[in-house]
Amino acid sequence: MDGGTDRGLLRFIACGSVDDGKSTLIGRLLVDADVVPDDRRAAAADLAGLIDGLQAEREQGITIDVGYRYFSTPRRRFIVADTPGHEQYTRNMATGASTADLAVILVDATKGLLPQTLRHSAIVALMGIRRIVLAVNKMDLVGYREDCFAAIVEGYAAMAGQLGLRDVTAIPVCALRGDNVIRPSAAMPWYRGPTLLDHLEIVPAAPVEDQPFRLAVQWINRTDGFRGYAGTVLGGSVRPGDEVVVLPSGVRARVARIVTYEGDLERALAGQAVTLTLEPEVDVGRGDVIAAAGAPPHLSDQFAAHIVWLGDAPMLPGRPYLLRLGTATTAATVSELKHRLDIASGSQRPAKQLAPNDIGLANLSLDRALPFDTYDDNRETGGFILIDRLTNATVGAGMIRFPLRRAANIAWQDFTVDKKARTAIKGHRPAILWFTGLSGSGKSTIADGVERRLTALGRHTYLLDGDNVRHGLNRDLGFTDADRVENVRRVIETARLMADAGLIVLVSFISPFRAERRLARERLADDAFLEIFVDTPIAECERRDPKGLYHKARVGELRNFTGIDSAYEAPEAPDLHLHTLEMTIDEEVDRIVEALQRRGVFD
Amino acid sequence: MFAKPVILYSIGKDSSVLLHLAIKAFHPAKPPFALLHVDTTWKFREMIAFRDRRMTELGLPLLVHVNREGMARGIGPFSHGAAVHTDIMKTAALKQALDLHGFDAAIGGARRDEEPSRAKERIFSLRSASHRWDPRGQRPELWHLYNGRLNPGESIRVFPLSNWTELDIWTYIARESIPVVPLYFAAGRMVVRRNGMLILRDDERLTLQPKETPELRWVRFRTLGCYPLTGAVESRAATVPAIIEELARSRTSERQGRAIDHGESSMERKKVEGYF
Ligand SMILES: Nc1nc2c(ncn2[C@@H]2O[C@H](COP(=O)(O)OP(=O)(O)OP(=O)(O)O)[C@@H](O)[C@H]2O)c(=O)[nH]1
Ligand SMILES: [Mg+2]
Numbered sequence: 041m042d043g044g045t046d047r048g049l050l051r052f053i054a055c056g057s058v059d060d061g062k063s064t065l066i067g068r069l070l071v072d073a074d075v076v077p078d079d080r081r082a083a084a085a086d087l088a089g090l091i092d093g094l095q096a097e098r099e100q101g102i103t104i105d106v107g108y109r110y111f112s113t114p115r116r117r118f119i120v121a122d123t124p125g126h127e128q129y130t131r132n133m134a135t136g137a138s139t140a141d142l143a144v145i146l147v148d149a150t151k152g153l154l155p156q157t158l159r160h161s162a163i164v165a166l167m168g169i170r171r172i173v174l175a176v177n178k179m180d181l182v183g184y185r186e187d188c189f190a191a192i193v194e195g196y197a198a199m200a201g202q203l204g205l206r207d208v209t210a211i212p213v214c215a216l217r218g219d220n221v222i223r224p225s226a227a228m229p230w231y232r233g234p235t236l237l238d239h240l241e242i243v244p245a246a247p248v249e250d251q252p253f254r255l256a257v258q259w260i261n262r263t264d265g266f267r268g269y270a271g272t273v274l275g276g277s278v279r280p281g282d283e284v285v286v287l288p289s290g291v292r293a294r295v296a297r298i299v300t301y302e303g304d305l306e307r308a309l310a311g312q313a314v315t316l317t318l319e320p321e322v323d324v325g326r327g328d329v330i331a332a333a334g335a336p337p338h339l340s341d342q343f344a345a346h347i348v349w350l351g352d353a354p355m356l357p358g359r360p361y362l363l364r365l366g367t368a369t370t371a372a373t374v375s376e377l378k379h380r381l382d383i384a385s386g387s388q389r390p391a392k393q394l395a396p397n398d399i400g401l402a403n404l405s406l407d408r409a410l411p412f413d414t415y416d417d418n419r420e421t422g423g424f425i426l427i428d429r430l431t432n433a434t435v436g437a438g439m440i441r442f443p444l445r446r447a448a449n450i451a452w453q454d455f456t457v458d459k460k461a462r463t464a465i466k467g468h469r470p471a472i473l474w475f476t477g478l479s480g481s482g483k484s485t486i487a488d489g490v491e492r493r494l495t496a497l498g499r500h501t502y503l504l505d506g507d508n509v510r511h512g513l514n515r516d517l518g519f520t521d522a523d524r525v526e527n528v529r530r531v532i533e534t535a536r537l538m539a540d541a542g543l544i545v546l547v548s549f550i551s552p553f554r555a556e557r558r559l560a561r562e563r564l565a566d567d568a569f570l571e572i573f574v575d576t577p578i579a580e581c582e583r584r585d586p587k588g589l590y591h592k593a594r595v596g597e598l599r600n601f602t603g604i605d606s607a608y609e610a611p612e613a614p615d616l617h618l619h620t621l622e623m624t625i626d627e628e629v630d631r632i633v634e635a636l637q638r639r640g641v642f643d
Numbered sequence: 644m645f646a647k648p649v650i651l652y653s654i655g656k657d658s659s660v661l662l663h664l665a666i667k668a669f670h671p672a673k674p675p676f677a678l679l680h681v682d683t684t685w686k687f688r689e690m691i692a693f694r695d696r697r698m699t700e701l702g703l704p705l706l707v708h709v710n711r712e713g714m715a716r717g718i719g720p721f722s723h724g725a726a727v728h729t730d731i732m733k734t735a736a737l738k739q740a741l742d743l744h745g746f747d748a749a750i751g752g753a754r755r756d757e758e759p760s761r762a763k764e765r766i767f768s769l770r771s772a773s774h775r776w777d778p779r780g781q782r783p784e785l786w787h788l789y790n791g792r793l794n795p796g797e798s799i800r801v802f803p804l805s806n807w808t809e810l811d812i813w814t815y816i817a818r819e820s821i822p823v824v825p826l827y828f829a830a831g832r833m834v835v836r837r838n839g840m841l842i843l844r845d846d847e848r849l850t851l852q853p854k855e856t857p858e859l860r861w862v863r864f865r866t867l868g869c870y871p872l873t874g875a876v877e878s879r880a881a882t883v884p885a886i887i888e889e890l891a892r893s894r895t896s897e898r899q900g901r902a903i904d905h906g907e908s909s910m911e912r913k914k915v916e917g918y919f
C-alpha cells in the first residue's frame with residue numbers, strides 16, 4: 041500500500057561509508073527543494089539532523105536506522121531512504137535498498153573508495169538496483185579539483201564493472217554548501233553534467249518488464265458460500281478467463297472473477313490487492329502461488345541464492361532457519377556455502393560460514409518444494425528472508441539465482457519390510473536418548489550404564505559417542521561452530537537410520553547449540569525422543585577433567601572448547617534434567633528406564 | 644499470521660482511511676479484526692459523536708477502553724500536565740487494553756512523514772512483553788516480506804500507511820469519499836490563545852485564565868487528539884479539495900499544533916515507552 045500511484049515515482053537510497061555525508065546530502069536536497077516545513081527546519085541542529093530522527097543518532101552524529109522521506113518537485117515524486125554507513129548497521133542499509141530503484145553511492149573526496157563503498161555497492165548490485173549515482177562529496181575539502189574527482193570515478197568504474205553495475209552517473213558535490221545538489225556549482229566550472237536533482241528528475245524509473253502473472257495467496261476469503269483467494273499481484277496481470285496453475289499442487293483452473301469492493305475488475309495489475317475466484321473451485325491454501333499456466337514459476341525444494349547475512353550470530357550451513365518467500369514459510373538449511381565476498385580484497389573466497397554483514401552464494405535446501413522465480417525475473421517472488429528459529433529475528437536476506445533439481449533425480453524408494461515389521465521382531469519400539477552436557481559431565485558414563493541395563497533386559501541398543509564418531513564418520517570435521525553443526529547433523533541422520541532399523545539409540549554428544557538439538561528432536565520426531573540434560577557445573581567438570589582437556593583449553597593449547605571459549609546453550613525444557621551432583625549413576629539409570637517405559641517403548 | 648489482531652481506531656483521518664482500506668481488502672467478508680478505541684475522556688465531543696455514528700453505519704463492533712484507574716485518580720491535562728496525562732490515559736491505557744484482550748498485533752494508522760522518529764519505524768514494529776520499542780534493534784524489513792513471528796509476550800504494531808503522506812491521505816479521502824470528523828474542515832469556532840496554540844473550548848473543564856477571552860476565528864484541525872493539547876490552525880479550507888490546495892502551500896508540519904510532541908525526541912521517548 042504505497043501512497044503514490046504516480047507513474048513517475050522514484051524510490052532511491054543514499055548509501056556509502058560512515059560520515060561520507062549521506063544524511064547531509066539528503067538534508068541539503070530537501071532544503072534546497074524547499075520541501076522542509078519551517079518548524080522542522082528550525083528544530084534541526086544541522087542538515088543531517090533533518091533526517092537523523094533518533095536521539096542516539098543526534099548524540100553520536102551517525103545514522104543508525106534507515107529513515108524515509110517523501111517529497112515532490114514540480115517534475116516528480118520521490119521516496120528517499122537515508123541509510124547508515126556504519127558496518128554494524130548493514131541490515132538497515134539492506135532494508136532501504138530492497139525497495140529502491142536507484143542508489144546514490146557517496147564517496148568522501150578526501151578518503152576515496154572504502155571497504156563500505158564496496159559492501160554497499162555489492163548489496164545494491166545483488167538486490168537488482170541497476171541505476172547508480174556516484175556522488176563524490178566534500179569537494180570543498182579537496183579544493184574542488186577535477187583530478188581528485190576523476191581519480192575516484194576511475195577507481196569506482198573498476199569496482200562497478202566487477203559487480204556488473206553498468207549505469208553509473210558520477211557527480212561532484214558539496215552537500216554542506218549545496219554545490220551540484222540542486223544548484224550548479226560555480227566552484228567547479230569544469231563539471232558540465234547535470235546536478236543531482238536534475239538527474240533524479242529525469243532518470244527513468246526501473247523498467248517494469250513484461251512479467252508473467254503471479255499472485256501469492258495471503259488469505260482465503262470465505263463468506264456466505266463465496267470462496268476467493270486474496271493477495272497482491274506480484275507480477276504481470278490477470279483477466280477473467282485466464283488459465284492459471286496453483287502451486288505447489290500444480291492444479292489448473294480458470295480465473296472466474298476478480299472481486300473488489302468497487303465491483304469486479306476486467307484486469308488486475310502488479311501491485312494491486314485483489315480477490316480471485318477460480319473455476320472450477322480447486323483446493324488453494326494460504327501461502328500458495330496462483331500463476332500464469334503458460335509461464336509457471338520454478339517449483340523445487342532446492343535453489344542457489346545470494347545471501348546477505350544480517351544476524352548477530354554467524355550463518356552456519358546445516359543449521360535450520362525459517363525461510364519466508366512470498367506468503368509461504370518453511371524450514372530451510374544452507375546445504376552448501378559456495379563462497380563469500382572478501383570485502384578487503386574484493387574477491388570471492390571459499391568459506392565455512394557467513395559472519396554478520398557477510399555476503400555469500402549458497403545452495404539452500406527446503407523442507408518442502410515451493411514455487412519461486414529467479415530474483416532477476418521477479419524481485420517479489422525471487423527474494424526471501426531467513427528467520428532465526430529461537431529468537432525469531434530476521435537474520436538473512438536472499439536472492440534466488442537458479443533452481444536446483446537434485447531432488448527430482450533422487451526419488452524415495454519404498455520397501456516392503458518397514459519399521460513396524462522390525463519393531464514386531466524386537467519386542468520394543470525404537471527410541472532415541474539424546475544426552476547433552478559439558479565435556480566431563482558424565483554423559484558417556486551414564487549412557488554406558490543405561491546401555492548395560494537395557495541389554496540385560498533384552499533390549500537392542502546402539503551407542504553413538506561423540507569422540508568415537510569423530511574417529512570415523514566425522515573425522516574430517518574440526519571444532520568451529522560450522523563443523524559442530526555438521527557433526528551433529530550427520531549424527532542425527534545416523535541415529536535416524538538406526539531408529540528406523542528398530543534400535544534404541546543412545547547419543548552421547550556435547551551438542552552445545554539449542555538449534556541443533558531442536559533439529560534432532562524434529563528430525564527424529566517419529567520415534568520416542570528424550571533429550572537428557574546431564575547437568576554438572578563447569579567447576580566440577582573442570583575438577584574431574586578426565587581427558588586433561590580443560591587444562592589444555594585454559595593454557596590456550598586447545599581452541600573452541602565448549603564452556604571455555606565456545607558457548608554451551610543449556611536446554612530450556614529437557615525431557616529429563618539430571619543434576620549429577622545430587623544423584624548416583626544407578627538412580628540416573630532408573631530415571632531414564634522409567635521414562636522409556638512411560639513413553640511406551642517397552643513395558 | 645497473528646492469533647489476535649486489532650485495529651486501533653483513533654477516529655482521526657488516518658484511522659478512517661485505514662478502516663476503509665481494511666473493509667475493501669476483505670470484501671465481501673467483514674474484516675476479521677477487532678476494533679479498539681482508547682478513550683482518554685478528553686477527546687473532542689464531535690469525535691465521539693462521529694465515532695458512534697460511523698460504527699453504527701458500518702455495523703462493526705467497537706471496543707472502547709478507558710483507563711479507569713487513571714480516571715479515578717482524576718488524571719487530566721490541566722491538573723497533571725500533558726506528559727503525565729498522555730502517559731497514563733493513552734500509553735498505559737493502550738497497554739492495559741492490549742493485555743486485557745491478549746491482542747498480539749495492533750494495526751494503526753501512523754505514518755512516517757508525521758514526525759522524525761516515526762520516519763525510522765518499520766511497517767511491522769516489534770514490541771517487547773512490556774510494550775517497549777527498541778529503535779536500535781529493529782528487524783530488517785526486506786521487499787514486502789514481513790516477519791511477524793513473536794516470542795511469548797511480544798507483540799507487533801503494524802503500520803500499513805507508513806509510506807503515505809498527509810497529502811496522500813487527503814487525496815485518497817477525496818477519491819473514495821471517506822467521511823471524516825467535521826473538525827478537519829474550517830469553520831468559525833470559539834478558540835482561546837494559550838502557549839502559542841489556538842485551543843477550542845470543547846467543554847467547561849477548560850477554565851479561562853485572567854485575560855483569556857474566547858474569540859471567534861476561522862480554524863480547522865490538521866490532527867485530532869485530546870482537545871486541550873491539540874492546536875487549531877487558521878484556515879478557510881472547508882472542503883477536501885480546499886484542504887488539498889492548502890497543504891500544497893503549507894510551510895508547517897502536520898503535528899506542529901500538538902503540545903505533546905514538543906521537546907527533543909519526546910515522540911521517540913513516548914514510543915519507546917509503548918505509545919502508538
Ligand atoms: N566539508 C564538508 N563537510 C561535509 C560535507 N558533507 C557532509 N559533511 C560533514 O561530514 C560529517 C558527516 O556527515 P553525515 O551527513 O552525518 O554523514 P553520513 O554519511 O550520513 O554518516 P552515517 O549516516 O553515520 O554513515 C558531518 O560533520 C557533515 O557536516 C561536505 O560537502 N563538505
Ligand atoms: Mg547519515
